[in-house]
Amino acid sequence: MKTRKILTIASATIAAALLVTGCGTTSTSSSTASTGPTSAEAKAALATAYAGQLGTFPTEPVSVTPGINLFIMSCGQSQPGCALPTAAMEEAGKAIGWNVTVVDGQLNPTGFATAIGQAVSGGANVLIPVGINCSSAQQAFIAAKAAGVIVVGGGGSDDCVAPDGQPVWTSELIALPDTTLKQYWELQGRLQADYLIGATNGTAQVLSLNFTDEGWGKWITDAFTKELATCSGCSIVSTLDLSNNDFGSGTAAQKFSTALLGAPSATAIQVPVDGWMPGGLAAAVVQSGRQGSLTVIGTNGGAGNYDLIRSDKGQTATIGVPTDRSSWASVDTAARVVAKQQIVPEGLGVQAVDATHNLPPEGESYEGVTDFKALYLKLWGKG
DSSP states (O other), X not given: OOOOOOOOOSSOBOOOOOOOOOOOOOOOOTTHXXXXXXXXXXXXXXXXXXXXXXXXXXXXXXXXXXXXXXXXXXXXXXXHHXXXXXXXXXXXXXXXXXXXXXXXXXXXXXXXXXHHXXXXXXXXSEEXXXXXXXXXXXXXXXXXXXXXXXXXXXXOOOOOOOTXXXXXXSBOOOOSTTOOHHHHHHHHHXXXXXXXXXXXXXXXXXXXXXXXXXXXXXXXXXXXXXXXXXXXXXXXXXXXXXXXXXXXXXXXXXXXXXXXXTOTTOOEEEOSOGGGIIIIIHHHHXXXXXXXXXXXXXXXXXXXXXXXXXXXXXXXXXXXXXXHHHHHHHHHHHHHHHTTOOOOOOOOOBEEEETTBSOOOTTOOOXXXXXXXXXXXXXXXXX
């Protein structure tokens, strides 16, 4: 059964655009956000970023179907940005009472296809791919659909078309009401730009990192670039393209260090994947000796990112996305699809987070709702 909602979001998304030559500007220290911007425009931009867009937790209970074989495909277990949401999703799948198997996509299309094939041959009823779009392994997903597997997006979008002209995935995750998945990613990009505009008092000279492997990377980049262009004193001075292969081969941190060295006028860095920061980029910022003159913002933060922000070790801020809760929301969506119920917006709001605003408790991620696990268990008749 095909259940899909199209969402339209009022706020902006994350964009990832790297610095391309620019004129010199006044340096902005990492403490700028705490002292506060001075212009009315910068203050308004920062207020917009801190407010973000919040959602409401779902209230409709789910009639959970027992005995489901759930396969979770991690985009790549070697990277925190894939492994951590996969672990949260595995916990949710077990909590709902399903049989859970994790397969590793290994950060490349061949690995994705192999993992999907493992799910099909392993008797999957439901497959949730974490962090990738359908087009990253289109033929394998089409084969899974033909085998009767229900595919529910775990953060990625269904940008494939099956031979019969119908969507390949059964459903995407609905984050917020009246908001498409594309608009949700764009929202994060715009808020990243708003934060940098405000935190630098309208002088951000940005080194922008662009994720080339997934379509949502471009959505973040485009939205960030468009919003930053509303600031007359801001510019992208350089752009660095990074791929999964750069991280899989261990070359990403060196490429980033080289790009940072080649952008001496940069006062800010925009990062589209927060998992990259504890994966080596935050250490590269510190080792550059320029941490005090750079405002660094990511998106989709995990507990490790908030620790970096709290300790001022290479990351200034992020756009807080409820990462663990998003994983539980994907399982909730899958349960509704299996039960042939209407899928619902999961209320996954986003806000800018730094050392002085919206920071979660030490060791925790930004989730937006206290004890969301208990709330989901109640919806599933388990609590």
